[in-house]
Amino acid sequence: MLIAKKPCSFGGRQFFIDDEIPAELVADPTTQVRFGILAVINTDDNAEGMKDGKAHDEYSGVFYTQEEVDVMVSEAVAAAVSEMEQKQEELQRSIVLLQQTNPEMCDGIITIDINGTSDGENEQMTPVFATREDVQKVFEIMQMNADEGVKVVTHVMSENVLILLHAVDGRKTIKDAVKKRADILFMFDEKAVVQAVFTDVNTATISNATVEVNAAANMEGADA
Numbered sequence: 001m002l003i004a005k006k007p008c009s010f011g012g013r014q015f016f017i018d019d020e021i022p023a024e025l026v027a028d029p030t031t032q033v034r035f036g037i038l039a040v041i042n043t044d045d046n047a048e049g050m051k052d053g054k055a056h057d058e059y060s061g062v063f064y065t066q067e068e069v070d071v072m073v074s075e076a077v078a079a080a081v082s083e084m085e086q087k088q089e090e091l092q093r094s095i096v097l098l099q100q101t102n103p104e105m106c107d108g109i110i111t112i113d114i115n116g117t118s119d120g121e122n123e124q125m126t127p128v129f130a131t132r133e134d135v136q137k138v139f140e141i142m143q144m145n146a147d148e149g150v151k152v153v154t155h156v157m158s159e160n161v162l163i164l165l166h167a168v169d170g171r172k173t174i175k176d177a178v179k180k181r182a183d184i185l186f187m188f189d190e191k192a193v194v195q196a197v198f199t200d201v202n203t204a205t206i207s208n209a210t211v212e213v214n215a216a217a218n219m220e221g222a223d224a
Contacts (some may be wrong), residue, residue, distance in 0.1 A: 001041045002026060002029060002038050002039070003018060003039045003041050004017055004020075005037060005039050007077055008021075008038075012151075012219050013025065016077060017072075017077070018069065018073060021038065027176070028179070031213060034055050059203055073166075110130055110131075110135065111130075112129075114128065114163075114164075128163050128164060130160040130161075134158050134160045134214050135159050138161055138164045138169075141169070141174070142169050146173045148170075149171070150174065150177040151173065151175070153165070154177065154181060157185065165178050188196075
């Protein structure tokens with residue numbers, strides 16, 4: 001049995017903490033478990049953990065009513081949304097400060113906000129600070145057929161290109177190639193950062209995601 005440890009989305013359906021997720025919706029459960037998004041629960045153990053309609057914590061011996069579980073889930077979702085908003089504000093402040101103190105370092109950088117709705121109420125937005133080359137590479141791959149695109153993705157070195165491709169290219173083969181490349185490219189500490197972004201984007205409904213491009217630098221001269 002697969003259980004959500006974080007708010008997430010699979011097969012076009014939204015799931016929240018402790019929701020059971022049908023196995024057929026998850027293409028790569030091993031990776032999801034590794035990053036703490038899902039947990040694998042033994043169904044026999046899970047059955048023993050339910051008594052009189054209450055969830056039982058086998059470590060503390062505490063029983064929770066459905067109402068208490070709902071409150072905990074609601075609080076966890078609210079905390080996650082708050083943390084994401086705080087991180088976004090910090091990123092925005094950092095780029096503004098950089099523009100003021102070292103404007104030459106921001107030349108050619110744009111902010112791309114990937115928007116989506118996690119639960120119908122709380123909009124999630126992941127800012128990506130990309131270079132002109134990053135954007136051009138994304139469009140280059142999107143204009144290729146799937147086989148050619150996969151080959152190019154295997155050589156991508158920019159996490160921004162991978163994140164943007166995962167958000168805007170709807171082809172499953174490209175998305176799978178992006179995930180594999182991210183897994184290889186960011187094998188250690190950096191992988192946790194990139195996966196966190198992928199998790200946020202997955203939490204949003206990618207098929208309905210919109211991309212808003214806010215110029216953080218002059219884009220004159222860039223190809224359309």
